Amino acid sequence: MSDKDKLIYTLTVPCNDQKHQISLTKEGKLKLLNHSDNEIETELALEKLGGKLPECLKIQKAWESNSYYLKHRDDDHVLxxxxxxxxxxYNSRNLFKKKILGLFGVFIAGFIISVIISLIQQTFDLFWIYTFASVNVIWGFYYVFLLLDYGITLEFGIFFVSFIIIVGIFFSLISLHDFKILNIILFLIFMFLYIVPIVLNKVFLKVTSKIEED
Structure with missing residues (x-):
């Protein structure tokens, strides 16, 4: 695997009156594309003697040391x-990996629940309908916990899940066709809510790939 394949994000920053690039690797390390290793060692040595670091090295140091970042962030907007x-x-990439794994987990759980229900009923005629319904209920619980993390009350969470279950049962009693439609709609809504944050993160990172000086 080449070094380029390991890079997940590249940021352009002003440094020494030029535009320099800093890349982030999958391992969470920074690569200063416009500074050689010898130059970096020299600049760090000069800093110990009272010299001022170039912006790229200040960013790298702030990335590696939270105390350095907290000390300099207020007087250096670029940093x-x-x-x-x-x-x-970095967090967006980790979130994407977790969401993909979570997506597989939701479908596997829905599949298992559908198998259990079908075995209890001794028929697999409605297997895929049960799968969609199970996936929707699991997603409902997922968003309840998500909302609770953002400060939404427990009562709202209980109402949200109860609403999904009651509406599902209601439609199943009225018409199998309506039950299918309801679950398809819920499935598309949950997929939309699940995927949109990933897409927005990608778009935001594209937009914020360059920092200008004041």
């Missing part, structure tokens, strides 16, 4: 924005 965007890029 502050760079570390913020780099953190977002």
């Amino acid at each position: 502050d924005e760079a570390v913020t965007y780099l953190n977002l890029a």
Whole structure:
């Protein structure tokens, strides 16, 4: 695997009156594309003697040391924005991996529940309908916990899940066709809510790939 394949985000920042690029690797390390290793060692040595670090090295140091970041973020907006965007890029990648694994988990859980229900009823005629319904209920619980994390009350969560279950039962009693339609609609809504944050993160990172000086 080449070094380029390991990079997940590249940010352009002002440094020494030029536009320099800083790349973030999958392992969470920064690569200063416009500074050689010898130059970095020299600049770090000069800093110990009272010299001022180039912006790229300040960002790298802030990335590696939270205390350095907290000390300098208020008087260096480039450093502050760079570390913020780099953190977002790194966390976004981890979130994407977790969401993909979570997506598989939801479908597997829905599949297992559908198998159990079908075995209890001794028929697999409605297997895929049960699968969709189970997936929707699991997603309902997922968003309840998500909303609870953002400060939504427990009562709202209980109401939300109860609403999904009651509406599902209601439609199943009225018409099998309506039950299918309801579950398809819920499935599309949950998929939309699940995928949109990933897409928005990607778009945001594309937009914030360059920082300008004031």
